Amino acid sequence: MTDTLDDHFGQLMQAAQTGDGDAYIQLLDELTPRLRQIVRNQRRFLEANDIEDLVQDVLLSIHAVRATYDPERPFMPWLLAITRNRLADSARRYVRGSAHEVHVENLSVTFPDTRPNTTMDAYGDPDALKQAIAALPRMQRDAIEMLKLREISLKEAADACNTTVGALKVATHRAMATLRKMLVKKR
C-alpha cells in the first residue's frame, strides 16, 4: 500500500469526519473491494454471502468508531486494526455459537408425506452404509463416527481428533455429502 493511497484515504476520512457525505461514500466505495479481498484471504473457507456479511460488519464498525481516526497517523494501520479485530470477533462468536448449536436435518413433518409416517428411521442397507463410511478419508470417517454414531459433542470430538471445531464441522459436512453420493450410486 503506497503512502499516496494512504494519504488519499486519510484525507477522505478527515472530510467524512466533518460530515462530508460525498467523501464518505467515495471512501467506503473504494475501501469495500479491498476489505472483501482481505476477508476472502483470511477466511478462504467462507461462502460469498458470509464474506459479504463480514465486510458489512467491518463497514459498520468503521462508521461507529470513525471519531478515533487521527489524521496525524497513517490510515491503513487504523483500518487493518479494526478489520483484524472484527474478523477475530466473528470467529469467537462463531465458536461460541457452535458450542450451543444442535444440527438437525430438515425433516418433513406433514402427515400426507410418507416419510414422517414411517415407524422406523434407519438406513435400508446397513452394510452398504458401513462400507461407505469405511471408504471415507480418515478425518471424515472419524468425524462421522464420533459425531453421528457415538454422538459425542463437537468440542470433545475436536479435542480427540486434535483439530478445531470448525475443521471438524467442515469434515462432517464433506463426509455427509460423500456418503450421500456413494449411497445414491449404489441404489
Add this chain to the structure above:
Amino acid sequence: MTRDTEQLIRQLANSAHPVRRLAQPYVRAAIWLAISVSYLAVIVVAIPARHDLSSKLSEPLFVIEQTAALATGIAAAIAAFATVIPAHNRKWILLPLLPLAIWLGSLGPGCLQELNHFGWQALPLDHSLWCVPIIVLVGAVPAVAMVVMLRRGAPLTPQLTAALGGLAAAGLGNVGVRIIHPEDVTVMLLFWHIGAVMALSAFAGSMGHHFLNWGSTVRASENTAR
C-alpha cells in the same frame, strides 16, 4: 459490489453527521482526572479527612505511596484510553507498571519492619472490610466516567481496557481512602487495600465485554445518527 453492501454504504453516508475527533489518550486522561478529583474533593468534604493528615503529609513514605498510587491511576487511565484507539502503540499498556512498582515498593520498608517485629506467625492482618466499599464509593464516579469515555472508542481489547480502567478508578479510590481513614499497618495495607484494588481491576476486566463490545458500539452510533 453487492446490492446490500452498496445500500449499506449509502445509508452510512446519509447518517454521517460531523463527529468530534477523539483527543489524545493523555488529554482524555486529564479530563477524566479533573472529573475524578472534583468528586474526590466532595467526598473528602462529606467524610472529613483523617485527623493526622497534616503530619502524615510530612512523612516521605506516605507522600511517595500516595503519589505513586495516584500516578498508577493516571497511567492506567492513559493506557486504557490508548487501547480504544485502533493501531495505537501498544507499549502504552505497560505505562502503569513503573508507578505500580513504586507504590508496592513504598510499602516494602514498613512490611519488613513489621515482619521483624511480629514474625510471620503474628503478622497483623485483621482488618474491618469497610475500606472495600469506601474504595468502591470513592472510585464509583471515576469508574462511571471512565466507562462513558471508553465507550466512545473502539472495543478492540474489552477485558484489558476494562481492567486498566478499573485499575485507574480503584487506584484513585485507594488514595481517597488513605486520605480519609487513619490506618497505617503496612502489611495490612498491602494485603487489603492493594488486594482490593487488584480484585476490582480484575473484576472490571472480567466484565469488560459486557459494556465494551462491537454490538453496543455499532448500535450506539446508529442511535446517534437517528
